[in-house]
Amino acid sequence: MKKIIYMMAGVALASAVSSCVDTEKPVFQVPNEETANNFIINQSPFQNEFLSTTGDLEDKSTFNIDLKGQPDYGFPTQANYAAQVSLSETFTDEVKDEDGNVVTPANYATLANQSANSPSMSIRKYDLAVAMCTLLGIDSPENWDEYLANDGATNGLTVYLRGTCEIAGVPSSFVATSNCVSFTNVQLSYAVPTFGTIYICGDCNGFKEPSSANAEFYKDYVCVEPEIGSKIYAGTFLMPDTESVHADATGVDYTTQWRFFTELSGWGDGSKMVGSNEADYYVLDITSAFSDGTANGSSYTGDATYGKGNWGVFLEEATDITVAVSLEDANKPKVYYRIGKWDVTVGLSATGIREPVFSAPEGEE
Secondary structure (H helix, E strand, O other): OHHHHHHHHHHHHHHHHHHHHHHOOOOOOOOOHHHHOOOEEOOOOOOOOOEOOOOOOOOOOEEEEEEEOOOOOOOOOOOEEEEEEEOOOOOOOOEEOOOOOEEEOOOEEEEOEOOOOOOEEEEEHHHHHHHHHHHOOOOOHHHHHHHHHOOOOOOOEEEEEEEEEEOOOOHHHOEEOOOOEEEEEEOOOOOOOOOOEEEEEEHHHOOOOOEHHHOOHHHHOEEEOOOOOOOEEEEEEEEOOHHHHOOOOOHHHOOEEEEEEOOOEOOOOHHHEEEOOOOOOOEEEOHHHOEEEEOOOOEEEEEOEEOOOEEEEOOOOOEEEEEEEEOOOOOOOEEEEEEOOOEEEEEEOOOOOEEEEEEOOOOOO
8 A cells, every 4th residue: 555655656746847847938048159050051962053043023943952950049949941142152241330321231132941941941043033133233124234245144153052040030049051052053034023013094094095005104003012022003093073084974884983904905805904894894883882982091892803894983073092903813803992092011811811901101190
């Protein structure tokens, strides 16, 4: 009986000790130089092979490079891995003056890892091209032409890469690999990110033909991405009062109307238009679908399609309307309209899908 009591007491003591250990919180430590030196980037076996790049934002092709080890943070943890690229074997950080202004920029650029939590990194070839252009000071077609005119190389370039590791939200956890590696036969492509655009066509501009011949005219009727590559396009346009543009119309035709064009390709190709319906001469009256009529801030969200149908709203007076068009899911376009002048940024929905976020312009409530 005593043996059983002793055994039970021992189990209880062990459980208590185990419980204390299990609830002990891990303590973060800043990696020291010795442990950081164990974090390295592996030289690719394709170091001297031709590495193509691309200037096409839609090109998702990648190349791979592996990191070995992880800085010692005092406990195992999920970390984010990325790469830095330079045209020099020596990486130098930016230098700022006492007012925080950059005096000398860093000689490297950061490349996103498509598998952020994996040390086996996948890097987009487009991102590499963008970084190389940035480091070479190429930021416009004119710069690119000048680079080529001065016998700038587009093949056989050498780039140097090092890896980085950090715990999200903990700046002091950032560590770069103790070494760098090279690729010696890299192609340079012209890759300067630009904000994507589409065009609004409607009563706000007299339904002037959206053709290449009218490209100059349509510079005033552009919806622009708030964030490069977001596939969300936004702009604010003054819509005329309905009586002034459709005085003799009846029914749904007695509305101020518009739709969108992804290209200035004329009236013929409905696949280049984002509208309310596939059918031509179709008008979807959304006047009553706005959250608060035509009051400032009143909003409408709805599905769209590729086609020639217009949206229509009855307006008693000329009214500013901020529009946003989402083509993130190319098969399910959506439109977002808000009465008044609003700034548009890109946020995430509850399901992780990018969507437009409307906010009052700075200085206004």
